[in-house]
Amino acid sequence: MNFELGNKFEECFVLSNEVYNGFIVVFKDKNPLHTNNQFAVNKGFKNKIMHGNILNGFLSYFIGECLPTKDVIIHSQEIQFKNAVYLNDELQFNAEIIGIYDSVNAIEFTYSFKNKEELIVAKGKIQIGLLK
Amino acid sequence: MDRNELLTQIKTIFIDILDNEELVIGETSTANNVDDWDSLTHIQLVVAIEKHFKIRFTSKEIQSWKNVGEMLTCIKNKGI
Numbered sequence: 115m116n117f118e119l120g121n122k123f124e125e126c127f128v129l130s131n132e133v134y135n136g137f138i139v140v141f142k143d144k145n146p147l148h149t150n151n152q153f154a155v156n157k158g159f160k161n162k163i164m165h166g167n168i169l170n171g172f173l174s175y176f177i178g179e180c181l182p183t184k185d186v187i188i189h190s191q192e193i194q195f196k197n198a199v200y201l202n203d204e205l206q207f208n209a210e211i212i213g214i215y216d217s218v219n220a221i222e223f224t225y226s227f228k229n230k231e232e233l234i235v236a237k238g239k240i241q242i243g244l245l246k
Numbered sequence: 247m248d249r250n251e252l253l254t255q256i257k258t259i260f261i262d263i264l265d266n267e268e269l270v271i272g273e274t275s276t277a278n279n280v281d282d283w284d285s286l287t288h289i290q291l292v293v294a295i296e297k298h299f300k301i302r303f304t305s306k307e308i309q310s311w312k313n314v315g316e317m318l319t320c321i322k323n324k325g326i
Contacts, residue, residue: 189289217292217302217305217308218288218305220293222293243289
């Protein structure tokens with residue numbers, strides 16, 4: 115499988131009720147910032163905000179399902195949360211290969227999630243390994 | 247770069263990747279006598295070293311290393 119520096123990838127993710135409720139059911143994080151609109155408004159947000167780590171699920175999907183090979187494993191990833199994400203937000207995901215390490219079959223991506231207002235809500239880097 | 251300085255820089259990378267401030271490594275160190283130096287951290291070490299020195303190794307080079315000293319020699323041979 116050929117990957118090259120500068121290769122770009124994009125996906126669109128929707129933070130749907132299904133994803134939001136599923137995250138809460140599985141991980142039990144019912145912090146009022148994520149479940150109580152008034153609480154979140156009192157903290158300066160427009161509404162209850164989504165769990166940032168839901169985006170890590172989207173990253174997992176991108177690496178596991180969207181690349182042109184299934185022979186992949188995540189070595190490491192970092193994420194910075196820049197702006198709040200709200201229920202039903204549509205997020206534009208963009209990733210680019212910024213490093214290829216043939217000696218150890220590793221690839222590094224930079225990525226970002228943007229909302230409809232073109233605000234970056236999260237960005238970071240992921241390093242993956244290509245399995246033989 | 248002086249070999250001792252190179253070892254110092256390599257040690258800093260090992261400390262960061264292996265997350266061990268007390269780490270002691272020398273030219274004879276191997277994955278067998280350095281705690282937590284396993285196959286996954288080895289990949290992270292190689293990537294970090296390639297980034298730090300802006301060099302690239304081949305898989306053949308990596309497989310030839312028997313200890314940190316041979317890693318240093320390989321780096322030196324790339325003009326560092």
